[in-house]
Amino acid sequence: MGMLDRLFSSPDAFISDGGMETDLIFHEGAELPLFVSFVLLDNPQGREMLRRYARSYCDMAQAAKRGFMLGTPTWRANCGWGAKLGLDDAAIRDVNRRAIAFARDLRDNHPWRNHILIEGVLGPAGDGYAPEELLTPADATRLHSAQLEAFAEEEVDIASAFTITHPGEAIGIIGRARELGLPVTVSFTVETDGRLPNGQDLDTALGSVEAATGGYARYYGINCAHPDHFFDKLPSHWLDRIGMIRPNASRRSHAELDEATQLDDGDPQEFGVLSAQIARRLPHLRVVGGCCGSDIRHIEALIAAGA
Template identity: 50%
Template sequence: MPRYRHRLPQLEGALFITDGGLETTMLFHEGFELPYLSALPLLRDERARAAMRRYFARFADIAAKAGAGLIVDGPTWRASPDWGAKLGYAPAELDAANRASIEFQRAIRDEHEARVSPIVLSGAVGPRGDGYKPGEIMSPAEAERYHAVQIGLFAETEADMVTAYTITNAPEAIGIARAAKAAGIPAVVSFTLETDGRLPTGQALGDAIQEVDAATGEAPAYYMINCAHPSHFADTLAAGGAWLGRLRGLRGNASRKSHAELDESTTLDIGNPAAFGAETAALHRRLGHINVLGGCCGTDHRHIGHVADAVRQAASQAAVSA
């Protein structure tokens, strides 16, 4: 039985930590091969599963120290039908792998929930195409049909929610939100942004959020930003707007490079973990309703540890000032 599907605890405003860049950590720090940058095949390898357990344990440590909740995603960002076919999975094998991911995540919750609570299980969903380029944009109806396969499967598991990461365009987000609504599972939509704070399509973030909400009856539980450095979207958030209240999470990249630059990079740019933590915490401090904080490409437990420390220090200083 899903534990929090009908009442997501992060909507109540307390701090929640997420992990960092699972794929980049497994590839560059742990040395595993990730075809098409998909971590899904790691579930087949016990050595890789052990590495992922260690990986998530570090974020549980951070959440425990911060007195925060934890959101645990799995290695399913590239585990939808098209990506599964590229990876060599038959449809039944892909279904089994997605289910196995949620079971893996549930075991992580079982291991750590005595010291970290609540721990929310999220089925990670990715774009049908490239996460950096919108490419050929599906209609909302096409996107709903495509993503309904993976989302419907997650709805049959103990997943509390689904989170669609690195979404480049509003029509795909609309389809994802509709598919989740039809399946009866909460969905979070996380858009990726370019260095100018806009979606890869050129659309403003606020306009994209408003478009999705208008087309779905505000179906997403909330919105996030991921796969962009905090400096890329700080001005966008400072400009504000009514849509800002729908934004609840940030998972930034470690690097300040553009998507085009990262696409051509053969080495991992981890940036400055302390500065990343300070910049993310500053956005949280300015916009207190943004309470789901973590990282994306290039980040690991060091970056998220600095985020949690900076948030805690700011809270302590505010308490002293009061």
């Protein structure tokens, strides 16, 4: 059985981590310019911080006897953000290769390694809270190709796009992954009203992406929103295609979170209960975890609640 097959054959959803960037910034004192976590790969102290963080979740997954999605610290390692960081395509490829090698080494040296998938993480080429522009699929392909090609060359188990704000970018990502034969998932973010930042409802967005890509995505997800923001907004006829939830710990809007100077980590126990309630509505849920403000307490709580 291949590693990815385990994700779809497991009787329980795999677990993932919480909000890595917010956790490392507010709990570990990490300095992440522009919210870029891959800079930690550049020095021994940063690599050790990432290693401790990932190991804690691998250990938790082992204790719970659950599969674990080990994501690379590459949410902003695309050509959209690379330009702001002075990185060209070659440098973006190098960053992603190093991140994958780091994750693979960590996985291969953990006793739970046969239950850990390497997840190539990508994010929007612009602001995940307030998109500066709505990309066409062609523009999205251009901005994400270097990263996706690195993922394919290094044979990550799956590529997961998080905090996507509009269908055009999702279509471009999935289309390029399809050309590369790379397994891929796309997770959208929603506002407090359950709609995408471009104002579109989930039903319309998922329908347009699914039609344009021939259903190539392994599943879709929702992340970077509190459970209350989307629990009653899930389109009923797409429930079997939503395979991942990674909610925020906070009920604040994206605009409020963007201005926050202190972490709002909500109530971990409530987070676990609400996540489990959503999980019970999704017949093909494959991955559960957290996003901004959440940490290992929140993931332990959702496991305890039965998510």
